[in-house]
Amino acid sequence: MTTAQPHSLRWRLMCRLVGLQAAMLALLVLLVIAALWGAGHLVSLESEDDTIDALRDAVVRESNGDIAVRNTPTLAKRRAQAPNFWFLIRDREGHSVSQGRVPLEYASIGDALDGIGQARLGWNILDGMRPTARMKWIDTPAGNIQILTGQGGAVSWQRIGHAALTLFLGLVLPIIALMTLATLVATPMVVRRTLAGLDRAAAHAGKIDIDGRGARLPLQDVPSEIVPLVTAVNDALRRLDEGYERHQRFLVDAAHELRTPIAILQTRLESLSLGPDARRVLEDVARLSTLADQLLDLQRVNQQADWFSSVDIVAISQKMTAELAPLAIAAGYEISFDSAAGHIAVRGDQGALERALTNLIQNAIQHGGRKGGIVVRVEPPATISVTDDGPGIQACDRERVFEPFYRSQGHGRGAGLGLHLVQEIVRRHDGTVAISEGPTGGTCVRMTFKPAHGTP
Template identity: 50%
Template sequence: MIRGKPRSLKWRLVFRIAVLQGIMLTLLIVLIFAVMLGTGVIPHQYEGGTMDVLADAVTRDAAGGLELKETPALAKLRANVPDLWFIIRDKEGHRLEEGTVPAEFQPFAERLDNISDARFDREIGEAEPPDVRVRWTDTGAGNVQIMSGTKGELSLLRILMQAPNFFVQAILPLSGLMALSTLFVTPWVVHGALRGLGHAAAAAERIDIDQRGLQLPADKVPREILPLVKAVNDALGRLDRGYERHKRFLTDAAHELRTPIAILATRIAALPPSPERARLLQDTARLSTLTDQLLDLQRLDRQRETFGPIDLVDVARTVVVDLAPIAFAAGYEMDFEAEATSILVSGDRTAIERAVMNLIQNAIEHGGNTGKISVGVSAPALIEVADEGNGVPQEERERIFEPFHRLRPRSHGAGLGLNLVREIMQLHGGHIEVVDDVAKGACFRMAFRPLAA
């Protein structure tokens, strides 16, 4: 049993592909960065290692001057760079120096007021990294100018601290762009890939008890779903073969029963008249009717080939004339009305006569042996049979069409008459129903498809 709304395969694929793309993009960038870090490419090219450590360590003392905190990174820098030197100054004239500025760069140290951002090197041409770097940068002490060498290394901790910004500024926009493309492209791709499955579902909807031999198309079904389609087709084949065996059994059994029932009826008829003889004849007649109805059910599948124009007015009138003596003998009046002289449908005359006959016999059986049985034919293609008995309870109006179901267990019927009527109506593309708006009794309405003029 399916609970709740089924989940969409298409959007599950879209979501998972978008998430996978984001994860793969992140891992790819991290992998590239790790390789560059492990091979020494980034530290060799990075020129701001010393400045980063100094910028993190600079602060102000109580008097507002500049000072350095002894951070672990600063201690490591001093250990790795014995000849460490730097100049830190702010716009208010505070200055912090350590180490000795190389002689060739001393003139630049004296003219820092005229330098905003610069790179200096001992050799002619562009070096990576340069020997000296000058830059204004934001620190805990505010915006300061730092002049220092470039022997410091890239800090892994600093990289990790910058990771959120890198994710927001680089990875997130790229992931969003890829997700949007996935959102628009993947549904189209999935729809095309599952188009064959839609054809198979449409074919499955046409499968019915009277539409045997159908198979789900497998030519355009995705390879992953093909085993399911083949399994369903195999199951349909087994059901068809089982249904054919069932039909043959019922037909053979009904044929075999007709002869002993006829012999039994003949022998009972030869007995001296008595109440017991009458009851036995009634029981054998019931058995004979049951076998006839079973044969009628099995013949329905072959009657579609004999369809032709049928006049419902003529069919109903003929059945009423044939059963009127039986209805009169049971204590009923018979009434027949037709809105038109002729109403044509496409069908099998024998089957439609059998359906009308079963409804009238049902009315005779359940009408209470009093009142009137009315048969009416009306446009567009309706036949109604009504009695003035106790009617059909609301909760039984679907079950009475099931095979072998009887409204009253002790009734003389076999419980196949109304089921046969429903099968005949389905064969003709129509339906039968119990009409609600009747003052008394039961009214059954057969609705056919009118024959196009």
């Protein structure tokens, strides 16, 4: 399935404007030509030039010096086409020949035009229907003569085409070129100014993330044609916010409802003699309790206030290692704590940092293969790492394991919330969390924070 390529609004608008302008201009020119021609005032497309060409080939000089006109096929065709066909031919020596009914206005005008090579004679448009004429001095077999002729016959398609091409090249094409240039210059400016509000809305949309709930796209200066789209996007954001809130409320309510029966179940199991499988049953119940705690911790992180105090990550790490040591030892691990400094302070929430480290240690216990050691280490300037000797996490999964509910191949146990919760807590402390391979091939998860001012 191919994806349609986006089109530039500027270029589409310019192309369509230029095409529309060209079509309207061409239609206007055609209407003007048709109106003038129908009224009998469009002299540039009358047939006198064809008549002059026909007479050029038909004029001969008789032996006594007079001018005569042969009845050539072309001239005969002109006569047949024009019932009022007429012409007046003369030379500078006073010889002349005429045919048809020469209008009185032109009967004696030839002498006055001896000094003019050619002329088109007619009347103003408002003078009504009056006869027009065409005069031209040309060279013929009978010598240089003056031909004066009037309307008559049909205009040849060649002459119409030539006149139309001349009109197009001389008038229409320059106007189209000028309008195209103006469109190319003005359209991008108009589009850019018109869509400025949409650009701001798009920039605002690019900043919306999962933590920006309640954000809406601005409608200020957005073109009215685009307002329905922006409004629809805002409605979709509102529905997503409502769905997210319902989802969060469900998780919190479910976690709260699960904690009590899980605690009761754990207490009852501890009082019963379950034989060799007791340890595994208790571990399964502990995982259920951990899952409920993680759901609540995730909600606490999302509602966490943006205030921090100075906390000692060395003391936090030592405390959580000691508290979780019995669970690690019971699962078959050797757990140890190591610090390169006696005190490292960071700005943060102590409870949230404790939950993050607890999740890392529990994750190592759950996926460390039930053998080897777990090392909790604190290093300057402000780094906490938890390393195990388990099978490790493949490089292709080291980014995805931070996604909620994602479980890498070979690590099917658990809900996939622990590392996501760790990432959220570290991110809210402006820190980073990364996974690498441990010294013995296991997994090393490292949380790095910004040390508090004045920390050595």
